[in-house]
Each structure stands twice: as C-alpha cells, then as structure tokens.
Amino acid sequence: MSKLIYREPNGNWGVKGVSWAEIPDGLYGALYKLKDYEETGISPAQVRTLTDDGSLVVWTREDKEHNVWRCTGCGALHRFETDGPEENGFNCCPYCGKIIEGTDEEDVLDEEADET
Numbered sequence: 001m002s003k004l005i006y007r008e009p010n011g012n013w014g015v016k017g018v019s020w021a022e023i024p025d026g027l028y029g030a031l032y033k034l035k036d037y038e039e040t041g042i043s044p045a046q047v048r049t050l051t052d053d054g055s056l057v058v059w060t061r062e063d064k065e066h067n068v069w070r071c072t073g074c075g076a077l078h079r080f081e082t083d084g085p086e087e088n089g090f091n092c093c094p095y096c097g098k099i100i101e102g103t104d105e106e107d108v109l110d111e112e113a114d115e116t
C-alpha cells in the first residue's frame with residue numbers, strides 16, 4: 001500500500017497530488033491522523049494484532065458430524081459446509097478478530113489412523 005502523505009526534508013508534509021488550498025479546513029485533523037498512521041509503517045492487520053494481547057488462536061473441530069469448529073480465543077462456534085477454516089479462507093477469527101495460527105483436527109487424524 002503506497003503512502004498518501006509525503007514529507008519534505010524540512011518537516012513540511014501534505015497529501016500527494018493535492019495542494020493544501022484544495023483541502024477543506026475540516027479535513028486537516030483527519031489528514032494529520034492519516035500522516036501519523038502512515039509514519040508508523042504498519043498495516044491495519046498488524047495494528048489489529050497490537051490492540052489485543054497479540055496472541056494467536058487455534059480453531060478446533062468440536063463436532064465432526066456437523067463440521068462445527070470452535071475458536072480457542074473467544075469460544076465462538078462456526079459451522080462450515082465443507083472442510084475447515086484454512087480451506088474456507090479464514091485467516092482470522094470473524095468473531096474476535098485474532099489471527100488463526102492453525103487448526104486442530106485430532107478426530108480426523110484418529111479416523112485416518114484407524115483406516116491404516
């Protein structure tokens with residue numbers, strides 16, 4: 001994501017491609033916050049991990065028959081039509097927002113072990 005704010009060596013800053021004369025006074029505060037945010041150099045996803053305790057969560061399959069999974073972070077239950085969180089594109093828990101570190105499908109592994 002490219003930055004919208006530029007900064008000159010003397011400390012002056014502005015919005016790329018827009019002169020201050022074109023910007024309504026009421027937007028200055030919002031642009032100042034945008035400048036501060038962009039200068040942190042981190043993405044919104046990274047900010048999200050910083051605002052909680054930074055821990056990652058694991059999703060475990062609670063009910064194999066109905067394919068219901070539980071977030072170890074917030075305890076929310078979620079049912080998938082097929083497969084698990086990874087196969088369905090869940091990078092983070094939609095209930096608590098924490099990043100899903102991995103999944104635990106112990107019962108599936110047991111099932112595969114039985115087949116051998």
Ligand SMILES: [Zn+2]
Nearest residue numbers: 071074093096
């Ligand atoms: Zn969660």
